[in-house]
Amino acid sequence: MPTPLPEDAIAAITHAVDTSFEKQVAFLQEIVRAPSLRGAEAGVQGIVAQALKARGFEVETYPVDAEALKDHPAYSPATIDYAGTFNVSGRKQPTGTSGRSLILNAHVDVVPTANPDHWTHPPFAAVREGDWLYGRGAGDMKAGLAANLFAVEAIEAAGFQLRAPLEFQSVIDEEVTGNGTAAAILRGASADAVLIPEPTDEDVIFANSGVIKFRITVQGVSAHPREPASGLSAIEAAFLVIDGLKALETRWNGEKHRHPGFDLLGNPASLNIGTIHGGEWPASIPFECKLEGRIGFYPGDKVADRIADFEKALESLCREDPRLAKAAPKLEWIGTCQAGYRLEEGSAAEEVLSAAHEQVTGSALRRSIMACYLDAALYMNHCDTPALTYGPLTRNIHGIDECVNLPSLKRVTRTIALFTARWCGISPIERPSG
Amino acid sequence: MPTPLPEDAIAAITHAVDTSFEKQVAFLQEIVRAPSLRGAEAGVQGIVAQALKARGFEVETYPVDAEALKDHPAYSPATIDYAGTFNVSGRKQPTGTSGRSLILNAHVDVVPTANPDHWTHPPFAAVREGDWLYGRGAGDMKAGLAANLFAVEAIEAAGFQLRAPLEFQSVIDEEVTGNGTAAAILRGASADAVLIPEPTDEDVIFANSGVIKFRITVQGVSAHPREPASGLSAIEAAFLVIDGLKALETRWNGEKHRHPGFDLLGNPASLNIGTIHGGEWPASIPFECKLEGRIGFYPGDKVADRIADFEKALESLCREDPRLAKAAPKLEWIGTCQAGYRLEEGSAAEEVLSAAHEQVTGSALRRSIMACYLDAALYMNHCDTPALTYGPLTRNIHGIDECVNLPSLKRVTRTIALFTARWCGISPIERPSG
Incomplete structure (x- = not known):
């Protein structure tokens, strides 16, 4: 088990998440307003790539090559051409590494809106109302992507750098096939753990269908x-x-x-x-x-x-x-x-997530089932890598008036930040003196 | 009852139908090759208008005005705009009239083809194979339209002119609404009888749904x-x-x-x-x-x-x-x-048709039911005009490999010619002497 974080680091990272949370919501609104139906993810991927560059990630974009993927067990039959859309990868690669490496993964494709006239707010307007942000993809799972991004930012804003390699994956086409994440795996993505903040109502998913x-x-x-x-x-x-x-x-x-x-x-x-x-x-x-x-x-x-x-x-x-x-x-x-996966109890990754969740929420982490496909299955089944599906409270995903709960998103961002910091390890950023 | 035709007139008209039958088949092929799905009838209507003009009809084209029709009982709810398509009317108006007036009506719209790959011959190629001519609309009911046209031509080719007004109606949108014929009625179409050569396998329809x-x-x-x-x-x-x-x-x-x-x-x-x-x-x-x-x-x-x-x-x-x-x-x-209609036995129009049919085929005219909408219903129910639905033998109307039987089409053309000649009355065309 990675060493627990010092109390002052926890406080500083949590504070950094809270401080930039309004910026995080604005970023989430920006990416919800970039509709990214399957095959049309290029616009939002451009925004994500830019945001990663601005935060010092080494950014690469790469296509999903169905032909090359075809014989990989993570591949699922594709009915569209992936020309014109792409995955984004952002890396932080510390020079001297000591912790455990991590992949933070999120998909940017969204499902269709059904009849937009039935929505209370237009599905791509990203309207904020009280504690909720509305929009197709707001919950599934652009909020999770924003949480990944601002969690890493908060660690650095708190004055720390990660001690182990981190890859930020922004992938396409999870909703139909999972081939975005499959392409990341084919390209060699590998880490000691993966975290994917799908909308799970702050539970960790221990099995899927x-x-x-x-x-x-x-x-x-x-x-x-x-x-x-x-x-x-x-x-x-x-x-x-x-x-x-x-x-x-x-x-x-x-x-x-x-x-x-x-x-x-x-x-x-x-x-x-x-x-x-x-x-x-x-x-x-x-x-x-x-x-x-x-x-x-x-x-x-x-x-x-x-x-x-x-x-x-x-x-x-x-x-x-x-x-x-x-x-x-x-x-x-x-x-x-x-195939589905089952995350057996007792993995180091889940323990660290569980501790972070408890620090943030004061409650024990609930384990639940999600009876659907999840990209985590590809890491669990084809890479033997523990994959944690854990994300914010949402309503009506795939439905009318999809929305994400913002207080929950803030908690989840804190949890991901604390999880990442402890999993990868942190050390103070050396600032040039004078 | 109109007087029976003299034997030599019957022989001359029948002979004229037979003589020009290859020309009739070629014309049928030409109009089958002009696809006329609902709303897209303008192309074939242009061909029909031209053919009528060439045969000395006074030709008019006119739009179907759904707004004007709306309160007429012959109107059915339309889901398309009729701009860009039109009805064609061709009239023969003898100076001194003595017989009974007649409307020869046919619709030119056809239903979709379903998957053209399932057809033996491309649906708009109008391929002739043995006794059958294949194509969407070949049977329902471009063959009938050609029969109307060449029946009138044969009477004239045999040296006769009609003694009563005849209107040739080439109408649109029978397959969904019947509004083509409704527009003809709204415009004042009226006659002592109507004949519509829908594909009836040489039966006369005594009732529809x-x-x-x-x-x-x-x-x-x-x-x-x-x-x-x-x-x-x-x-x-x-x-x-x-x-x-x-x-x-x-x-x-x-x-x-x-x-x-x-x-x-x-x-x-x-x-x-x-x-x-x-x-x-x-x-x-x-x-x-x-x-x-x-x-x-x-x-x-x-x-x-x-x-x-x-x-x-x-x-x-x-x-x-x-x-x-x-x-x-x-x-x-x-x-x-x-509503449906019922054509009671004993009408003069049916008697004349029956006699012509028997002259041509040697068999009694069968009466049958057609459990579908027919434009005849509009004349029967809203104009109190006897309407005879009577046309050739076909296969697979609305289906794959729709086709019309050509020997049957020839018989039906003869029958329509003899019916028209007797119903309207004929007199020898006065040819300028010298």
Whole structure:
């Protein structure tokens, strides 16, 4: 275990976080106002790169090369071209190092807003109202990125330098694939621990779900509705497929009692049909219908096994229902295909985080499950690196009126600063005298 | 009843149809090759106007003015702007008239092709293969339009002129609304009979369905799939709505025994969900889902009553299922809202058509039902004008590999020519002597 920080260092770092917190909120507003839907992260990445340079990081930007990634186990099938978008890396590399190295990771891509008219404030206006800052990505996870940045800044503002290498990773495309972080790993990113301030309501995540994301295209036989028997509606066929997948979800949920923590969730598999598009004409029997979705499973499960089970379920649907045999469902994997992880209790990284959290909040760090894909899984499963997912309190992530709680963000920034200082080790900055 | 045609006139007109049939097929190919999806009919209408002028029609083109139509009972709710498209009218107005006036009507709009890769021949290539001509619109109903045109040409080529006014109507937007023909009616179109050569497999249609076309938009509560209970999937809500509409379809089908002819159909109401679009992200619970479709009912039913029943069904779904109450289905009428018609046996128009059909084919004219919207309904229901829907044998209308049977088209053209000649009356064209 790294040595505890001296009391005066704790006080100085905490004070530095508090002092620059308004600046941090302004920075968060600036990056929320740079919409960064998948594939369109370049604008916000430019701001982040600039902010890192201004804070003395060695900054590099690099593309996500799907072709080069393709055979890496951290890769998930990509449906977009990554040309025009890029990852940002910022390093602090002390000359004489003694502590433990750290990666602070955050993704900048955000999910679509749904209908902006339903938002109380425009989704990219970054409106602050009382204790909350609103905006798509405010919680998931630009607040976390700002926390990483201002935590490191606070350590230096308090008069300290880190004793071990630190990499600040600002990555793209976490929401669909995780290929931003996969590209960082392929490039050689490595450290003694990783911290990713996803919106966790100040819990540390001890397990997440494996997730596979699919697209299924079914064919109908289009015909005039005056002769319904001569056609097969692709929309009807899509419903039959969804019903079949619901049976799979029920079956996978039935295994939850074997997975501590997941047994407490109502619906750990959480089949989600996220999009559906079918037909082209109200009065023609629809010819084609596409649906996209995700389904989750348990840490320890192999992705290949779950994929095989999913494929088998679809095949058996077609065997059992001649309509579906005719609809010939075509299955594609269109995003995350990654296993879940489990962070066993007692890791040094979690102990240090736990101590920092308790110093800041006065409460013990809660451990919880997040039944979704997390970039932490790539470090845990493919790099054998302890990855801490820990971030601020938020509301409505992926929903309408997403927002982050600012007092929580301040606490989390303090915690990350204290964690980083203790994990990496600190020494006073030598200032030129005179 | 108009006097039967003399045998030599029948022979001469029939011969004229046969003589120019290859020219007719070439013209049909030309208009199939002018794709005329809804709103984009201007190209083909230009060709039709030109063809009418070349045959001595007085040609006028005129816009469909939705604003002016709005309060006319023949109007159906339009979802597009008709700027840039237009109807074509061609008239033959004899100086001394004695017969009965006639409207030959055909629509030029076609439905989308679905995936063109699934067609044996490209949908707008108008490929002729053996007895069939392939293409979107070949059967529904450009073949009918060509039959109208070449039937009139044949009468004149045989040396006759019509004794009563004839209007050739080439109308737009039948497939969604019927507003092309509605605009013709608003403009004052009127005659003793109307003939519309829709693809009827050489039957005359004695009844069609009333049809209403709807769009329903349901709202979900979008959320991250890791917290499925906090969201409501708009796609799930759409399925619940569709299930409810299926119950309505079953109920409406249950009335079929009271409607002679419809009792023989398996599914006269034929609910069709033609399009569905929901969600924007595989891993977000979908926020909104839109579906569009149509449902039919029986001739004699009032549109307003069926609309009220439909609305009531949707309201009661929302009362019974709190999820649907939350999804707040929004209902819009987006196309045909028209009653069906029934053509009673014994009309003079049908007798004349029947005689012509028997002369050409040697078989009695079959009467059948078409359980869909037809422009004939507007003349029958709003103008009290007998409207004959009668046209060639086709395959796969609204489907993949739509095609029209050319021998059937030739027979139908002969029949329309003989019908027109007898209905309107003919006299020899006076040719300048010398």
